[in-house]
Amino acid sequence: MKILVTGGAGFIGSAVVRRAIAKGHQVVNLDALTYAACLDNVASVADDPGYAFEQADIRDRAALDRIFAAHDPDAVMHLAAESHVDRSIDGPGTFIETNVMGTFQMLEAARAHWVQKGRPESFRFHHISTDEVFGSLPADPEVQFTEDTPYDPRSPYSASKAGSDHLVRAWHETYGLPVVLTNCSNNYGPFHFPEKLIPVIILNALAGKPLPIYGDGSNVRDWLYVEDHADALLLAVEKGTVGRSYNIGGENERSNLELVKTLCAILDRMRPKDAGSYADQITFVTDRPGHDARYAIDPARIREELGWRPSVTVEEGLEKTVAWYLDNEPWWRALQDRQGVGERLGVKA
Known part of the structure; x- marks a missing residue:
């Protein structure tokens, strides 16, 4: 299969x-190689004969038409x-432009x-x-997101993603475009851009x-390990039912405080400090506006229909x-100089 990613x-x-x-x-x-992109992330496959790279913005229809025609x-x-x-x-407009208009x-x-x-x-x-x-x-641990959970986005980011989900479903229902949708829980792992919680803590x-x-x-x-997620995504595009959505979860619920304490304990073993624990550096800061209390996915559909479950x-x-x-x-180190990295964002509301 030739996949445009x-x-x-x-x-x-x-x-x-x-x-x-x-x-x-x-x-x-x-x-498009915006601030969070890094070609070093794919350096291990860049010379593979089955790999091609196109720098383009998903909002640029002419560029998209050229790429579809060239690569089929x-x-x-x-x-x-x-x-x-x-x-x-801090800047919702970019999210609407990229996530909604770009998906359109x-x-x-x-x-x-x-x-x-x-x-x-x-x-597909x-x-x-x-x-x-x-x-x-x-x-309540018995309550989890399923594919039938009503949408209720509460941040500009989640609202923009909700909008893009609705567009994809509409293009399937109206035009017959063969679509598959997946909704995932929080990812983590290698190559995670250093503005998200886990790399920030490390x-x-x-x-x-x-x-x-x-x-x-x-x-x-x-929490969903990114390589488990990649396997699930490829399974969905290969074998998922057209018009169907699949929730992909790690089956690993943790509070942010539990997660950070676990990271500190790992670092204490792998790179011990001269004195004390990394947990001594924990600092509680003003909460994010509209911070959702809990996310948890029920991945029963993808497990039962496609045979996937997290391995890590x-x-x-x-x-x-x-x-x-x-x-x-x-x-x-090379990414820490990029715009916004290391700064506290999201406090302008």
Whole structure:
């Protein structure tokens, strides 16, 4: 299969690109190379004969038409998106432009390509989204997001992703475009851009800086190792039912405070301080506006229909992640000078 991956130089997108090449697929990586993208993320496959790179903006319809015509993909995996909630609070316009209008342009370009090819039933437009579109859950562990949970986005980021999800469903119902949708829980792992919680904690700990935790640290997330997610995404594009959505979760719920304490304990073992614990650096800071209390995914549908379930526990995944950051300092050092990295964002509301 030849797959057009949008956002393939980003965190999750690059994991998909690497895994797809390893599985023998051809990949066209379309990325605008904005602040969170890094071609080093795909350096391991850049010379593979099945890999091609196109620098383009998903909002640029002419560029998209050229890329579809030049590469004739069998499927699209649409990951390109603005994804940092704090940045969406400070600058929501970029999120609407990229996540809503960019998805619209991708759908139209894909539809034109699909029609021109004779509407092949085998074509797929796989839209990758987030569990944040469902809003916030109560503390009750029996309550989880399912594919039928009503949408209730509460940040500019999640609202923009909800909008893009609705567009994808509409293009399937109205035009017959063969689509698959997935909504995932919080990802983590190698190549995670250093503005998100886990890399912030690792890198601040190593630098002797405060480890910031929003509010009282009780917010709960379901953590999904990025390579497990990549496997699930490729399974969905290969075998998912047209018009169906699949929730992808790590089955690893942890509060932010629990997560940070686990990271500190791992660092205490792998890179011990001269005195004390990294946990001594934990600092509670003013909460994010509209901070959702809990996310948790019920992944029963993808498990029962496609046979996928996560293979990595959060403890195993955090060990791997910490080890990767300790071994790849040149990668993250080069990104720390990028706009906004290391600053507290999302406090302008």
